[in-house]
Amino acid sequence: MxxxxxxxxxxxxxxxxxxxxxxxxxxxxxxxxxxxxxxxxxxxxxxxxxxxxxxxxxxxxxxxxxxxxxxxxxxxxxxxxxxxxxxxxxxxxxxxxxxxxxxxxxxxxxxxxxxxxxxxxxxxxxxxxxxxxxxxxICGMPGQTAHHGWREFSKVKAGETVFVTSAAGPVGATVIQIAKADGLKVIASAGSDEKVAFIKSLGADVAFNYKTENTREVLAREGPIDVYWDGVGGETFEAAIGAASVGARFIECGMITAYNGGEPYYVKNLLYIVGKQLRISGFIVTSLHQAHLSHFYETFPKLVKEGKIKYxxxxxxxxxxxxxxxxxxxxxxxxxxxxxxxxxx
CATH class of the missing domain: 3.90.180.10 (Medium-chain alcohol dehydrogenases, catalytic domain)
Incomplete structure (x- = not known):
């Protein structure tokens, strides 16, 4: 040849x-x-x-x-x-x-x-x-990120409330579905009306366009939040701290607002981390493979094939x-x- x-x-x-x-x-x-x-x-x-x-x-x-x-x-x-x-x-x-x-x-x-x-x-x-x-x-790194991070850090009870950012992305969309299966109320944000329609179709109880609705106002109305899944950081992270319940869990898997340079956003309410006794966990998916990867491959492809997890x-x-x-x-x-x-x- x-x-x-x-x-x-x-x-x-x-x-x-x-x-x-x-x-x-x-x-x-x-x-x-x-x-x-x-x-x-x-x-x-x-x-x-x-x-x-x-x-x-x-x-x-x-x-x-x-x-x-x-x-x-x-x-x-x-x-x-x-x-x-x-x-x-x-x-x-x-x-x-x-x-x-x-x-x-x-x-x-x-x-x-x-x-x-x-x-x-x-x-x-x-x-x-x-x-x-x-x-x-869904059956690769993004799905693993949602699966591993949720299993490791969410510590949820049915009836709690989670706020998911970048919710139309492959990680956030998967988190919505895992959270609904666990019996949580899901607040989710995305950056266009088309994406908002998508996350509603996944079962989000409250879905909003953060470009046209004020995140703080939505969280004040629909919160407090017990779990925060963060893919954006910056001002949204600050809003989540303000809306968090005592003992809320913050799962930090990305901060896209800081990826392309520019003036960083300085979070102004960090003291609430102490007063609200927040648990903030950052993670890299590969560090959790040993604990969760086998379970992921045993369950996720089957759930996707059956249509129980959509993508x-x-x-x-x-x-x-x-x-x-x-x-x-x-x-x-x-x-x-x-x-x-x-x-x-």
């Missing part, structure tokens, strides 16, 4: 504010690969099928000297994130041709994975027959469009879990 183009999305330069496709990220088609003869050296050859686009990718577009929980992207190297790939060839006994694997994949069409690196990937069973895109969304996807075909989709996610223009369809089986 003649060599084929191996398209890649490269990290080109540090952004100032929002990333700019063509500057921050560049789609490159200079590399080729012969799929039949490329040496594997004991590893595996993988074709990328789908890649996830998530807000936290912005935090990895930083100077390497700045420390964080996720490693920075390196100049002139492909971005990477959670994805699903198809094993085309294998020299590892733990993988066979035709296996589908899940884990962090570089943003490129084909990857030769060294033996040691290959072992970090999970072979997906998918006996429910869900589309592979689901395994980077919405925003699928874009073509790796060359990934830079634009990252911006869409950071500005809220996506209308579901953003996924890049890189290749067909």
């Amino acid at each position: 003649a060599p084929v183009i191996n398209g890649r999305l490269l990290f080109n330069q540090l952004p100032n504010g929002l990333p700019e496709p063509g500057k921050t990220t560049v789609y490159d088609t200079c590399e080729t690969i012969d799929l039949e003869t490329a040496p594997l050296n004991g590893g595996i050859l993988v074709k990328t099928l789908v890649l996830s686009i998530d807000p936290y990718l912005r935090g990895r577009m930083r100077d390497p000297s700045i420390k964080s929980y996720a490693p920075p992207f390196l100049p002139s190297q492909p971005l990477d994130n959670y994805g699903v790939g198809l094993v085309l060839r294998s020299e590892r006994s733990s993988f066979k041709q035709g296996d589908h694997i899940y884990g962090r994949l570089p943003f490129q069409q084909y990857i030769v994975m060294p033996a040691a690196a290959a072992e970090q990937y999970t072979v997906l069973n998918n006996d429910t027959g869900l589309p592979w895109t689901a395994y980077v969304g 919405k996807e925003d699928v874009t075909k073509g790796l060359e469009h990934a830079g634009h989709v990252i911006v869409d996610v950071l500005t809220g223009r996506n209308k579901g879990k953003s996924v890049i369809l890189v290749g067909e089986e």
Whole structure:
């Protein structure tokens, strides 16, 4: 077989504010690969099928000297994130041709994975027959974030009230459904009337557009809140503190208002954390895998297949469009879990 183009999305330069496709990220088609003869050296050859686009990718577009929980992207190297790939060839006994694997994949069409690196990937069973895109969304890292964080930190009792932000996103939308199954009243916010309609369809008792309704007024009317699921931070975090009941649990999984620079919002009522005896828990999903991942895979794909947990996807075909989709996610223009369809089986 003649060599084929191996398209890649490269990290080109540090952004100032929002990333700019063509500057921050560049789609490159200079590399080729012969799929039949490329040496594997004991590893595996993988074709990328789908890649996830998530807000936290912005935090990895930083100077390497700045420390964080996720490693920075390196100049002139492909971005990477959670994805699903198809094993085309294998020299590892733990993988066979035709296996589908899940884990962090570089943003490129084909990857030769060294033996040691290959072992970090999970072979997906998918006996429910869900589309592979689901395994980077509701049955992947976003779904795991909702599942793990809720099980670990919510400590709920039926009849309590939860406030969910970024509620139309893949994490928030899943939290709504978990909370309703646990018997909670759900207050949820999103940034457009279309998204508000979506979160209402998931069962939110109170759904509002934070751009046209005042969050503090809604919480004053519908609260107090016993659990706060935070994906935005800033002024909304401050409003949640003000509306919290004594002993409320704050689950901090993201702060998108701080991702793109600009003047930070300084929360003015932090003293209430003491007086209200709030429990504030920040977490990274991978730190909770040992306690909760087995339960997730045992239960979530089945619930999704049965329609007991619903989800919405925003699928874009073509790796060359990934830079634009990252911006869409950071500005809220996506209308579901953003996924890049890189290749067909």
